[in-house]
Amino acid sequence: EAQVTQNPRYLITVTGKKLTVTCSQNMNHEYMSWYRQDPGLGLRQIYYSMNVEVTDKGDVPEGYKVSRKEKRNFPLILESPSPNQTSLYFCASRGRGTGELFFGEGSRLTVL
Amino acid sequence: RKEVEQDPGPFNVPEGATVAFNCTYSNSASQSFFWYRQDCRKEPKLLMSVYSSGNEDGRFTAQLNRASQYISLLIRDSKLSDSATYLCVVNSGSGGYNKLIFGAGTRLAVHP
Numbered sequence: 001e002a003q004v005t006q007n008p009r010y011l012i013t014v015t016g017k018k019l020t021v022t023c024s025q026n027m028n029h030e031y032m033s034w035y036r037q038d039p040g041l042g043l044r045q046i047y048y049s050m051n052v053e054v055t056d057k058g059d060v061p062e063g064y065k066v067s068r069k070e071k072r073n074f075p076l077i078l079e080s081p082s083p084n085q086t087s088l089y090f091c092a093s094r095g096r097g098t099g100e101l102f103f104g105e106g107s108r109l110t111v112l
Numbered sequence: 113r114k115e116v117e118q119d120p121g122p123f124n125v126p127e128g129a130t131v132a133f134n135c136t137y138s139n140s141a142s143q144s145f146f147w148y149r150q151d152c153r154k155e156p157k158l159l160m161s162v163y164s165s166g167n168e169d170g171r172f173t174a175q176l177n178r179a180s181q182y183i184s185l186l187i188r189d190s191k192l193s194d195s196a197t198y199l200c201v202v203n204s205g206s207g208g209y210n211k212l213i214f215g216a217g218t219r220l221a222v223h224p
Contacts, residue, residue, distance in 0.1 A: 031209075031210070035214075040120070040216055041216060042116070042199065042214040042215055042216035042217060043156070043199070043214040044214075045211060045212075048210060048211075050210065056210075058211070059211075090155060090156070094209065098209070099144050099146055099161065099201075099203070099209045099212065100146075100158045100161075101148075101156075101158070101212065103155035103156055103157070104155060105154070105155055106153075106154075106155055
């Protein structure tokens with residue numbers, strides 16, 4: 001089954017404790033992206049990657065890092081989480097030449 | 113001003129009703145337009161692309177008005193299962209499909 005898998009789905013952590021949200025897709029998509037979704041603001045792009053070892057900032061990259069060492073994986077790293085990073089995070093991928101994004105089920109992160 | 117703006121709703125309609133949502137975008141260079149659907153606490157999924165000449169998919173009709181910079185979604189014969197949040201999505205105008213801008217969504221509640 002074609003899918004995008006994120007882990008963890010739910011996480012409560014404390015300020016400053018590094019965490020990683022993993023994302024993996026099995027559709028051989030070159031493009032992957034991370035979004036955060038907050039009430040009234042919609043989905044905002046954090047980082048995206050057009051291929052292995054190629055990443056670029058989205059609209060809200062501050063406080064986040066990403067890496068793309070393999071085509072299928074695109075982890076999101078919060079080196080020192082802060083409460084304003086409490087949000088619902090979605091990873092997405094898409095095939096070449098199409099605007100259809102396939103999203104993971106989301107990761108709800110709470111930073112205390 | 114937000115790049116993509118939607119009426120947040122909620123739109124409360126009875127089964128069988130016809131309902132229309134509008135979405136305005138600010139970047140006149142935008143070329144690609146989509147409607148996504150997001151069920152409560154779930155990931156967004158592509159509902160339909162929006163083409164220049166307008167397009168229909170069953171009970172759903174999408175229209176684009178470039179002169180006024182808005183797109184619309186019309187749902188005919190609403191079903192209970194249409195209850196969801198509808199997200200308007202527009203490419204940033206300079207990044208192809210790499211930077212898709214999401215509206216905050218319009219919530220639809222269909223009641224018996």
